Amino acid sequence: MNLKIATKSFYISLFIVLISFQSCKQETPVESNRAVVGITSDVSTLSPLFAFNLDEGSITELLYLSLVQPDWNEAKSNLEIKPMLAKNWEWNKDSSSITFNLRDDVKWSDGQDCTAEDVVFSFDVYSDPEVQSRMYGEFGNFYRDKNKHINLNKTFEILSQYSLKINFLPKSKPNLFAIALPIIPEHVYDKIPRKDFATAKQSSAPVCNGSFLLSSWEKDQSLILKANKNSFLYNPGNISELIFKVIPDYNSRLTQLKNGEIDLMDLIRPDDINELKQSENIKIVPVKGREYDYIGWNNIDPESYNKKHKVIPNKFFGNPEVRKALTYAINRNEILENYLNNYGELAVTPVTPIFKNSIDSSIKAYPYDVKKAKELLAGAGWKDSNHDGILDKNGVKFSFKLDIPSGNPRREFASTIVKNNLKEIGIEITVEQLEMQVFMEDILNKRVNSYMASWYVPIPIELKPFWYSDLETTPMNLVSYQNQNIDKLLDEMGRKISNKQLNELYFKFQEIIHDDEPVTFLYWMDDIVGCNKRINNIEINPLGVIQKCWNWSINR
Amino acid sequence: MKKELTKVLIKRISTSLVVLFLLITFIFFLLRISPGDPAQKFISPQLNPALAEKVRESFNLNSSLLEQYKSFIENLVKGDLGISYNYHQPVTSVIEEYLPFTLVFASISFCIQIFLGFLLALIVIIKRNGRLDKAVSQMSLAVYATPSFVIGVILIFFFSEKVHLFPSSGLSSVDSSSFSLFQSFADYLNHLILPVITLSLPGIAVFYKYLRDNLEDVYNKQFVMNLRSLGFTEKEIARRHVIPNAINPLISVAGIELGILFSGALITEVIFALPGMGRLTINAILNRDYPLVTGCSLAAGFLIILSNLAADIIRASLDKRLIKGSLN
Numbered sequence: 001m002n003l004k005i006a007t008k009s010f011y012i013s014l015f016i017v018l019i020s021f022q023s024c025k026q027e028t029p030v031e032s033n034r035a036v037v038g039i040t041s042d043v044s045t046l047s048p049l050f051a052f053n054l055d056e057g058s059i060t061e062l063l064y065l066s067l068v069q070p071d072w073n074e075a076k077s078n079l080e081i082k083p084m085l086a087k088n089w090e091w092n093k094d095s096s097s098i099t100f101n102l103r104d105d106v107k108w109s110d111g112q113d114c115t116a117e118d119v120v121f122s123f124d125v126y127s128d129p130e131v132q133s134r135m136y137g138e139f140g141n142f143y144r145d146k147n148k149h150i151n152l153n154k155t156f157e158i159l160s161q162y163s164l165k166i167n168f169l170p171k172s173k174p175n176l177f178a179i180a181l182p183i184i185p186e187h188v189y190d191k192i193p194r195k196d197f198a199t200a201k202q203s204s205a206p207v208c209n210g211s212f213l214l215s216s217w218e219k220d221q222s223l224i225l226k227a228n229k230n231s232f233l234y235n236p237g238n239i240s241e242l243i244f245k246v247i248p249d250y251n252s253r254l255t256q257l258k259n260g261e262i263d264l265m266d267l268i269r270p271d272d273i274n275e276l277k278q279s280e281n282i283k284i285v286p287v288k289g290r291e292y293d294y295i296g297w298n299n300i301d302p303e304s305y306n307k308k309h310k311v312i313p314n315k316f317f318g319n320p321e322v323r324k325a326l327t328y329a330i331n332r333n334e335i336l337e338n339y340l341n342n343y344g345e346l347a348v349t350p351v352t353p354i355f356k357n358s359i360d361s362s363i364k365a366y367p368y369d370v371k372k373a374k375e376l377l378a379g380a381g382w383k384d385s386n387h388d389g390i391l392d393k394n395g396v397k398f399s400f401k402l403d404i405p406s407g408n409p410r411r412e413f414a415s416t417i418v419k420n421n422l423k424e425i426g427i428e429i430t431v432e433q434l435e436m437q438v439f440m441e442d443i444l445n446k447r448v449n450s451y452m453a454s455w456y457v458p459i460p461i462e463l464k465p466f467w468y469s470d471l472e473t474t475p476m477n478l479v480s481y482q483n484q485n486i487d488k489l490l491d492e493m494g495r496k497i498s499n500k501q502l503n504e505l506y507f508k509f510q511e512i513i514h515d516d517e518p519v520t521f522l523y524w525m526d527d528i529v530g531c532n533k534r535i536n537n538i539e540i541n542p543l544g545v546i547q548k549c550w551n552w553s554i555n556r
Numbered sequence: 557m558k559k560e561l562t563k564v565l566i567k568r569i570s571t572s573l574v575v576l577f578l579l580i581t582f583i584f585f586l587l588r589i590s591p592g593d594p595a596q597k598f599i600s601p602q603l604n605p606a607l608a609e610k611v612r613e614s615f616n617l618n619s620s621l622l623e624q625y626k627s628f629i630e631n632l633v634k635g636d637l638g639i640s641y642n643y644h645q646p647v648t649s650v651i652e653e654y655l656p657f658t659l660v661f662a663s664i665s666f667c668i669q670i671f672l673g674f675l676l677a678l679i680v681i682i683k684r685n686g687r688l689d690k691a692v693s694q695m696s697l698a699v700y701a702t703p704s705f706v707i708g709v710i711l712i713f714f715f716s717e718k719v720h721l722f723p724s725s726g727l728s729s730v731d732s733s734s735f736s737l738f739q740s741f742a743d744y745l746n747h748l749i750l751p752v753i754t755l756s757l758p759g760i761a762v763f764y765k766y767l768r769d770n771l772e773d774v775y776n777k778q779f780v781m782n783l784r785s786l787g788f789t790e791k792e793i794a795r796r797h798v799i800p801n802a803i804n805p806l807i808s809v810a811g812i813e814l815g816i817l818f819s820g821a822l823i824t825e826v827i828f829a830l831p832g833m834g835r836l837t838i839n840a841i842l843n844r845d846y847p848l849v850t851g852c853s854l855a856a857g858f859l860i861i862l863s864n865l866a867a868d869i870i871r872a873s874l875d876k877r878l879i880k881g882s883l884n
Contacts, residue, residue, distance in 0.1 A: 036730060044642050045644060132607060132611055136607045136610060148606060198644040199639060199644050199646075218727075218728075219831060220654075220831035220835065222730055224730065245730060246829055247829045248829055249725070255717050256724055256725065258717070437596060441592060455601075458601065465601040466601060476600075476601045
């Protein structure tokens with residue numbers, strides 16, 4: 001090899017590279033009429049049938065209209081239903097059927113009209129076992145066959161091209177939130193075998209009718225939506241494009257928010273807020289009350305349940321007084337102040353504090369009180385009889401394992417505090433970090449004694465899937481909490497009752513849960529959203545950040 | 557000689573096929589006996605428990621391990637690797653989407669690693685143990701010891717956040733659809749400079765160190781002294797005797813390095829949000845997307861074997877004695 005030639009060719013290539021990138025258009029702060037949202041991972045589908053995660057749900061709701069749309073009323077701290085594809089609706093006297101009048105100006109992106117036939121087809125498909133959509137098994141208020149497939153003849157009556165009636169099961173409690181599903185085009189999907197819906201190209205190149213249409217999708221890079229000019233939601237003064245940019249690395253996302261390469265990101269860590277606040281262009285908004293952290297104390301003995309299918313109280317956590325003692329012993333405020341920088345609030349019960357009318361404000365969070373914790377434990381028979389610093393009862397040491405999912409700095413921080421706090425009252429814990437899938441498998445199968453996790457709560461409030469005693473039909477009752485009074489309340493909540501009665505039931509529910517403390521409710525965490533001030537009309541509420549993004553405009 | 561080479565190659569390819577088959581069999585069983593459930597995504601308070609059961613049925617997860625393996629092999633023979641649980645697409649088409657980027661990205665980085673590694677080694681070897689040699693050696697050690705996520709973050713901090721010279725992530729600008737051909741090319745280049753530097757720096761250090769030491773070893777050999785005494789010029793000695801001797805062992809290392817690069821550069825891909833095989837594979841593993849993990853492993857295994865074979869063929873073509881040695 002000739003050294004001179006090699007050196008020369010190196011300089012030449014360097015020169016070409018420099019020239020090339022200098023001539024390239026730089027990705028400077030986006031100045032055009034579009035907004036860029038940074039997301040952690042790409043969506044795997046654009047079909048609302050298979051939109052299993054939050055981003056997929058939000059994006060498909062922009063592409064496809066639902067009959068109605070839930071809306072957050074900040075003044076009343078409550079959810080309301082707003083018209084969307086349906087311009088109005090009317091319940092019959094006993095609320096066993098509802099008649100929808102659809103808009104006649106909604107067209108699919110291929111020019112076809114969106115009609116009542118599409119609505120019936122969509123419900124048919126969502127409930128079809130062959131399709132395996134995210135709604136399969138739901139629709140409990142509808143007439144269904146033994147495979148949980150909606151009986152179309154009994155349920156739907158098409159009154160005209162743009163109106164239809166839905167009949168519900170007698171004595172059921174239908175609500176509009178449960179039928180706010182994105183409607184899909186019959187004329188596109190009826191050509192595809194139903195078992196192939198998930199793999200069909202229509203899932204990635206959709207024919208849609210929403211406020212936005214798909215412009216382009218580069219996998220794991222960006223998803224570009226363009227405003228649907230034929231939509232009744234379109235306003236020429238608002239954004240013409242909405243771009244979802246996939247940036248898996250948190251620090252890269254943050255850098256791009258600061259640089260103006262993206263306009264919006266959520267899940268900002270509390271540590272970074274002060275720095276972001278110094279930036280003139282960025283506004284920080286916390287979304288409250290959607291997610292809480294808790295420590296799950298398995299109320300039953302995991303071994304007996306898994307080996308013999310027997311439900312016997314857990315030797316450590318079977319007694320509510322012990323669970324309360326553990327809550328008293330944990331300094332939750334320390335985690336809230338030092339890790340979350342007070343972006344959140346102490347959790348008292350699983351009822352989210354955003355629904356102010358449903359919250360029993362007389363119930364207060366258990367304070368950090370080591371003395372009280374020790375008293376309760378002593379009352380439950382846990383004493384340090386052999387003076388080794390660890391409590392014991394009937395020869396059993398109060399020593400157990402706390403599982404946490406790996407790679408979550410908040411839980412690592414919190415588990416260290418919990419470990420130290422419990423050591424103070426004579427309880428020994430070993431914190432074990434597990435890969436997410438392994439962690440989930442263990443807690444879903446009720447194999448663990450205790451774990452730390454979080455719940456992202458559904459709205460409107462839904463409690464039955466988490467707290468009902470029947471362990472077979474309620475797999476999400478992960479700590480196997482069982483209380484017949486709670487069951488009665490949950491059953492009553494499912495009946496036709498007024499809002500006032502419902503709130504009274506919520507009050508009673510909170511009272512019993514607070515008294516039983518089936519888990520230690522740690523804190524509600526704010527989802528901290530950072531957005532560029534150049535975007536106007538961003539409405540950040542518990543329903544999500546991009547829910548009504550067709551209203552966004554650019555501040556020029 | 558040609559006949560011998562063909563015979564050796566057939567033998568090598570058939571053993572490679574057996575290795576690939578054993579690899580995917582091993583991965584098939586390892587995945588299924590390890591904890592985790594591909595249907596876990598379908599278990600949540602918002603979803604009905606009946607859905608997870610349906611999904612398990614359709615993924616064929618309820619049948620015995622041997623039955624699953626039997627149907628996997630039957631499909632494999634037909635060239636069908638199954639449908640990715642996560643992407644709802646045939647595994648082959650998912651890989652087809654991600655592999656080309658990895659091949660291009662890895663090839664660019666590999667060429668840069670080889671070229672700059674060689675260039676540096678040749679520059680410093682002229683004045684062995686001089687100041688430049690010592691400085692470059694120390695630097696290469698420091699670069700090699702620095703994890704790539706640190707290099708990546710430093711580069712982003714300096715070039716993206718402070719100087720605003722390069723974008724911090726992605727493969728192209730969000731408005732690249734309106735670019736001309738040249739602008740698109742420049743846009744890709746602009747986006748790829750930081751990732752390529754991040755991926756290449758440790759490799760450059762490795763190749764440099766390897767070649768520099770090999771060159772020094774050869775220079776210290778007796779025959780170099782003999783050549784000098786016979787009146788050969790330094791240039792001739794280097795070009796015709798020292799470099800060919802020093803380069804040969806390096807080709808094997810290069811083959812392995814290329815294979816590793818082809819199987820994905822996870823950390824670089826995550827930091828710079830690039831759509832490569834590394835990210836695809838790790839996400840498939842985290843989601844227990846069994847068919848996709850198997851497909852990715854098969855692709856990676858194939859490319860590693862192929863690049864090693866290519867390296868051995870190059871070595872054998874430089875030194876015919878190796879046909880019966882390393883190639884066999």
